[in-house]
Amino acid sequence: MKRAALVVSSLIFLFACWQNEKVEEVSYRLKWLYNVSVVGDLYADVYGYFAKNGLKVDVKPGGPERDALKELELGHAQFGVASADQVFRAVAKGAPIVVLAQLFQVNPLQWIYRPDRTPFAGPADWKGKVIGVTFGGNDETIMRALLARYRIAENEVTLFSVRYDYTPFYEGRVDFWPLYVNAQAVIIGAKLSKAGETYAFVSPDTLGVRFVANSVVTSREMLEKHPDTVKRFLDALCRGWQDALDPQSEEKAVQVLLQMDRETPAAVVRRQLAVTRELMLPAPGAAFGKIDPDAWKQTAEIMAAQQLIPAQLDVESVLMTDLIK
Amino acid sequence: MLLRRIYQFFIIYLLGIALLFALKYTLRLSDYVIPGPAEIWRTGRDYAGPYLLAVLNTLAVAILGHLLSICLATAVAVLGRLTAWIGSFIRTAAYNIQAYPIVAVAPIIFILLGDGLASRLLIAAMICYFPLLLSFIGIFSEPVTDIEHFYDSTRRMTWRLQVKIRAFENIHKLTTVIVGSATMAMVGTIVAEFIAATAGIGYSIRIALYQSDLAKILVALFLIGIGTSLYLVSLEGLGNALQKRLKSL
Numbered sequence: 001m002k003r004a005a006l007v008v009s010s011l012i013f014l015f016a017c018w019q020n021e022k023v024e025e026v027s028y029r030l031k032w033l034y035n036v037s038v039v040g041d042l043y044a045d046v047y048g049y050f051a052k053n054g055l056k057v058d059v060k061p062g063g064p065e066r067d068a069l070k071e072l073e074l075g076h077a078q079f080g081v082a083s084a085d086q087v088f089r090a091v092a093k094g095a096p097i098v099v100l101a102q103l104f105q106v107n108p109l110q111w112i113y114r115p116d117r118t119p120f121a122g123p124a125d126w127k128g129k130v131i132g133v134t135f136g137g138n139d140e141t142i143m144r145a146l147l148a149r150y151r152i153a154e155n156e157v158t159l160f161s162v163r164y165d166y167t168p169f170y171e172g173r174v175d176f177w178p179l180y181v182n183a184q185a186v187i188i189g190a191k192l193s194k195a196g197e198t199y200a201f202v203s204p205d206t207l208g209v210r211f212v213a214n215s216v217v218t219s220r221e222m223l224e225k226h227p228d229t230v231k232r233f234l235d236a237l238c239r240g241w242q243d244a245l246d247p248q249s250e251e252k253a254v255q256v257l258l259q260m261d262r263e264t265p266a267a268v269v270r271r272q273l274a275v276t277r278e279l280m281l282p283a284p285g286a287a288f289g290k291i292d293p294d295a296w297k298q299t300a301e302i303m304a305a306q307q308l309i310p311a312q313l314d315v316e317s318v319l320m321t322d323l324i325k
Numbered sequence: 326m327l328l329r330r331i332y333q334f335f336i337i338y339l340l341g342i343a344l345l346f347a348l349k350y351t352l353r354l355s356d357y358v359i360p361g362p363a364e365i366w367r368t369g370r371d372y373a374g375p376y377l378l379a380v381l382n383t384l385a386v387a388i389l390g391h392l393l394s395i396c397l398a399t400a401v402a403v404l405g406r407l408t409a410w411i412g413s414f415i416r417t418a419a420y421n422i423q424a425y426p427i428v429a430v431a432p433i434i435f436i437l438l439g440d441g442l443a444s445r446l447l448i449a450a451m452i453c454y455f456p457l458l459l460s461f462i463g464i465f466s467e468p469v470t471d472i473e474h475f476y477d478s479t480r481r482m483t484w485r486l487q488v489k490i491r492a493f494e495n496i497h498k499l500t501t502v503i504v505g506s507a508t509m510a511m512v513g514t515i516v517a518e519f520i521a522a523t524a525g526i527g528y529s530i531r532i533a534l535y536q537s538d539l540a541k542i543l544v545a546l547f548l549i550g551i552g553t554s555l556y557l558v559s560l561e562g563l564g565n566a567l568q569k570r571l572k573s574l
Contacts, residue, residue: 308536
């Protein structure tokens with residue numbers, strides 16, 4: 001009898017230990033390929049932030065044909081990264097998506113130009129110039145919003161369809177070219193400097209157009225049925241990002257990125273990281289990942305004005321602002 | 326033939342759409358993942374006009390690219406039938422060029438030719454010429470011994486006559502491969518437009534993808550299917566007419 005009780009209690013003890021050590025597996029679809037814009041996501045994974053919170057996260061790279069929002073709905077991923085325009089398009093079509101955190105506080109999408117050839121003091125200087133946009137992309141939406149805001153008619157500028165090839169900008173056929181200031185701009189800028197050319201950037205944010213970029217999303221069902229998992233994931237992710245952007249752990253962040261992206265030289269990654277830090281860290285006193293409801297509302301207004309989404313979209317119901325204070 | 330081809334395409338398209346709807350309603354997916362019938366209908370109504378023009382634009386480039394690839398494949402095959410070093414060199418060059426993925430070669434083409442018609446034509450031709458080339462090389466390298474022997478022994482054989490004999494004797498194979506490669510020409514043109522052009526249905530699909538708008542893509546696919554069917558039927562008709570005429574000679 002005593003022996004049986006001992007066996008049963010041992011089994012209960014082992015089961016309890018197993019329960020404690022049980023790791024929950026989730027999948028996290030990034031918006032783009034491994035580059036500096038996902039350094040905190042990788043940092044949280046590699047340095048065990050997720051593991052400490054009892055999670056095993058499969059951090060999957062994104063890309064042009066990958067859509068985290070569709071994967072959430074199909075159950076292929078539990079968390080993802082998407083830009084605000086993607087979120088609004090999805091929500092407008094009934095996708096049950098919620099936003100947990102806002103990664104970029106300032107949109108990294110800006111326009112590069114050569115100040116010696118094309119001086120730019122304000123949007124009025126765009127008149128008569130050739131401006132690159134990706135038709136259908138969010139840079140088109142942002143540029144149209146800027147033109148509307150500064151009352152520049154579309155026939156006063158020439159919109160040029162851009163692709164991945166920068167030749168039209170290098171050749172001077174296009175005056176303003178859209179790029180991600182924390183990623184491509186460092187590489188393109190270095191090339192221009194090498195050729196003895198000067199360059200500068202136009203930031204839509206400083207011109208009053210705050211169009212929200214990468215944000216962390218999940219499904220409404222995930223938030224309602226597994227709030228603890230969401231909380232643990234978000235806590236680990238934000239701490240990972242915070243530490244990855246801390247100048248004191250720069251070398252660790254660079255190394256984690258170099259492990260995943262062997263194509264980009266370390267010196268370039270360091271410069272990219274410095275720019276990313278400025279775009280992502282919130283105002284002093286605010287926690288990393290803080291959602292900026294005003295910027296989200298402006299993004300929705302811009303999209304509604306261009307008839308990309310219906311005007312009556314309930315923005316606030318999508319934003320989970322109480323998760324990060 | 327045209328009607329049969331069109332209704333066969335309708336059946337295939339409707340089966341595809343039905344499968345999508347089955348997935349949508351079984352998995353309870355939102356319109357963002359798979360659009361509903363009302364949205365597809367609305368998109369079709371709003372975009373059928375501009376997309377039809379885009380498909381016609383693409384089709385025109387595809388036909389030109391197809392013609393270009395036929396000329397290119399004929400020239401390479403005629404030269405490639407030579408047993409000399411130059412013949413083998415041309416074949417090696419032709420095979421190697423085809424081995425490069427078009428997405429890697431496309432930026433070079435666009436830098437050299439810009440993002441206009443010339444690039445679209447060249448890429449369309451590059452994609453559809455390989456199946457043509459393989460068949461043409463096979464046909465033009467294979468002697469028609471019964472007939473050629475007579476001209477060889479009477480020393481009246483010229484390279485032009487040799488090409489004519491081999492083409493005439495294999496006219497059925499030639500027309501079959503030309504019709505078959507027409508779809509490749511269409512695909513090639515759409516790929517070119519997707520990568521870099523600023524016109525055509527491939528460009529429209531690219532914009533729709535940026536906007537995650539599957540309804541637009543479904544409308545585009547429908548029109549591409551109709552356009553391709555029309556082109557294939559026309560080519561088959563031409564091929565049959567040509568064969569009949571040659572047989573009557």
